Amino acid sequence: MNNATNANLSVQDVHTAYGQSEALHGISFDALPNETVAIMGRNGMGKTTLFKSLMGILPLKSGQVRVAGHDVSRDEPFRRVAKGIAYVPQGRMIFPTLTVEENIQTGLENARSKSVPDEIYALFPVLFEMRRRKGGNLSGGQQQQLAIARALVTDPKVLLLDEPTEGIQPSIIKDIAKALNEIREMRKLTIVVSEQVLSFAMDVADRLFVIEGGRFVHETARADTDQAHIKSYLSV
Numbered sequence: 001m002n003n004a005t006n007a008n009l010s011v012q013d014v015h016t017a018y019g020q021s022e023a024l025h026g027i028s029f030d031a032l033p034n035e036t037v038a039i040m041g042r043n044g045m046g047k048t049t050l051f052k053s054l055m056g057i058l059p060l061k062s063g064q065v066r067v068a069g070h071d072v073s074r075d076e077p078f079r080r081v082a083k084g085i086a087y088v089p090q091g092r093m094i095f096p097t098l099t100v101e102e103n104i105q106t107g108l109e110n111a112r113s114k115s116v117p118d119e120i121y122a123l124f125p126v127l128f129e130m131r132r133r134k135g136g137n138l139s140g141g142q143q144q145q146l147a148i149a150r151a152l153v154t155d156p157k158v159l160l161l162d163e164p165t166e167g168i169q170p171s172i173i174k175d176i177a178k179a180l181n182e183i184r185e186m187r188k189l190t191i192v193v194s195e196q197v198l199s200f201a202m203d204v205a206d207r208l209f210v211i212e213g214g215r216f217v218h219e220t221a222r223a224d225t226d227q228a229h230i231k232s233y234l235s236v
């Protein structure tokens, strides 16, 4: 475990329930600036519930979430965004009838300037080419890039991505891995990504956790990863 005082994201003993049914049973981890952490697990193991808990979309039953040293555990989602955490949800959730540019601008709601920073289009040139097209007309991979761009304009310290490779073709998955590595290096971001694709996690993550039944059951540094062991958790 890293020293919590240096952590950009510190998650301590988080429990989350749907009514009487507890889905997360005490999740704890820290992540540093310029570090990517992958959370691996099959469907229904708690990845989405964890991200919604970190963002405040679901209330914590108990536990604490700190972003850059600030306790955000009781904050509404928009306050958490202002304190430096951003979310790319599963399924991307872009607005199909808005243009690419307008989709990115929805992330700039609380910013002084509504113009999309050049840096964003430099990272994702395809979004610049397609800036006047409707979001709904983009391919899955382009929509994923758009969802990442929209999250990045809030200038987060911590970026959460829920299964970014879902439904995306392998060649584009490589592009997304490259973009995430560039963004992390450029902004010294903390990235937390949930995944079922191990090769993608190995391309981006410094550390990997396995979640099962709402608990972390395995942790490994990338260099020490026993890939066969991780795969045994991912196969049904």
Ligand SMILES: Nc1ncnc2c1ncn2[C@@H]1O[C@H](COP(=O)(O)OP(=O)(O)OP(=O)(O)O)[C@@H](O)[C@H]1O
Pocket (backbone or CB within 6 Å): 018, 021, 023, 041, 042, 043, 044, 045, 046, 047, 048, 049, 050, 090, 163
């Ligand atoms: N709205 C809900 N009401 C009740 N239980 C829920 C709800 N959403 C999820 N759960 C339960 O919480 C547990 C964790 O689900 P979660 O969606 O977080 O898993 P996941 O790992 O993100 O899987 P997936 O990749 O399918 O989204 C599951 O047992 C699921 O049935």
